Amino acid sequence: MTALDENLSVDGYVDADRARWVPEGSKSRERTPFERDRARLVHSSALRRLGAKTQVLGPSSDDFVRTRLTHTLEVAQVGREIGKALGCDPDVVDTACLAHDLGHPPFGHNGERALAELARGIGGFEGNAQTLRLLTRLEPKIVAPDGTAVGLNLTRASLDASVKYPWRYGRGPLTKTGRPTHKFGVYEDDLPVFAWLRADAPEGRKCLEAQVMDLADDISYSVHDVEDAVVGGRLDLDVLRSQVERERIVEAVETWYGDAVDANGLHDAMDRLVAARLWRPGFDGSRAALAMLKDATSQLIGRFAKASQKATRAGHGPGPLTRYAADLVVPIETQAEILVLKGLAVAYVMAPRELEPLYHRQREVLADLVRVLADRAPLALEPPFAADWRSAADDAARLRVVIDQVASLTDVSAAELHARLVPPPRR
CATH class of the missing domain: 1.10.3210.10 (Hypothetical protein af1432)
Structure with missing residues (x-):
């Protein structure tokens, strides 16, 4: 026992x-x-x-x-x-x-x-x-x-x-x-x-609650990132009816998320999503269009959650399923539909964004902050991190402290700290 x-x-x-x-x-x-x-x-x-x-x-x-x-x-x-x-x-x-x-x-x-x-x-x-x-x-x-x-x-x-x-x-x-x-x-x-x-936990296996968290994350960002993209004018969901655009979505999924679902499975998922008629063609930003989009969002969340609940319960009785008493079952059809939504976000928002100059500038800001904070530590570090730096055993541990502080920053505070600590390049 x-x-x-x-x-x-x-x-x-x-x-x-x-x-x-x-x-x-x-x-x-x-x-x-x-x-x-x-x-x-x-x-x-x-x-x-x-x-x-x-x-x-x-x-x-x-x-x-x-x-x-x-x-x-x-x-x-x-x-x-x-x-x-x-x-x-x-x-x-x-x-x-x-x-x-x-x-x-x-x-x-x-x-x-x-x-x-x-x-x-x-x-x-x-x-x-x-x-x-x-x-x-x-x-x-x-x-x-x-x-x-x-x-x-x-x-x-x-x-x-x-x-x-x-x-x-x-x-x-x-x-x-x-x-x-x-x-x-x-x-x-x-x-x-x-x-x-992890005491007594099977090696490499997530507990059921972690699996639920993971699915909830997948559902939320796949559905909501698409919603944001539509409202922001970056995506028209009619692309799911275009063969050329479908291939673009499949390529995005395979590039970013691998081949857990093959191309045929992704095309079948697109067919199901189109057949469900969760949204109407076009989006004009009106309250009616926003309400329709929000309803589609809610239906997709319910669709994915209920399918997984039903599949998981199928092999177990009605009692509580906790920790390692069961694994979450996500039907392959549900996985495919979630991947299609992820592919939409990648193809029309995330991949194009990587070509923007701001995207490269953000990396430079973090690299500059790590370099400057490491050079000026512990004086430039916040008090809790300065204490960690002083008690660190070696250079690797001290660099980890600097990384901890930079990771704790927000987008805004990172930019502000960079402006304060890093002089602009001379022209």
Whole structure:
């Protein structure tokens, strides 16, 4: 019998799931440990900063488009409903969803790639590994008796649910090319808490709550990025009726997301989406058109969520499904339809954006900040990071501290700090 089997309660969770990395003693019984986890996320500074971080389009580009924060809130709503339907504790799923993008740096995935290159010699940079670092080290909330900061000190169940890629760099599943995926969920110096939160968990397997979070993220950004693109005038959904444009979408999916679904499966998915008649031709920006688009968004979310709930429940009874009692089943048809929406966003928004001068300038800003902060540390660092820098054991650890500070910045604060610390080039 493992810790996951002991003291099983009616909600499907055990005492070990409610344990914290650093014991905190007795708390009020008015809230469950999982409710307290969620509250800690809601009140965290890291969550607030997402309001000024890029989702797909920058926060300043339009007052309609989604930021990382609005995207996160939408993921939490979708994930909570899916999890609740399956018997997961809604607060565990909600907490994982609220946490899932905390580690992303300024300028979205563009910034993530820039920091990954800058941190190549110290174990890389990955937004999901940075999320774990924030939750267990950087976010100020709980300090251990020995003075060590332990972040929000969430329960084991909530921490495990937030780990999207439960493996170290280079230890993940193999891709079609035979190489491990570039995604990973923990840096080397965070392995002790990672080992604790993964106690008795099957190696490399995500808990059900993490799988729900992952699906909610896929659903939300695939549907909502398309909605933003339509409203922003970058995409007309009539392209799904054009054979030439369909090929462009298939190519975008294969280039960015691989071949989990083949071209025929993607074309079939486009046929189903067109046949569903979720939107009418043309979009003129009127209230009626906006309402129609919002209704289509809601129907797509419900379509994907219900299909996965039904498929998952098909192999299990009516009781609560928690942690490692089941795996989430996402029908291949649903996967294909989600990929089509992702392909639309890539083909008409994300890929063209990479050719814009601003996109390259953002990478330069982060590279400049890492260089200048490293040169002027610890004086140029914020007090918490300056303390980390002083206690770092070697140059690699000190560079990781600098990366931590740069990753914590928003799009706006990164630009402002760069303007203050980096003189403009002489002409």
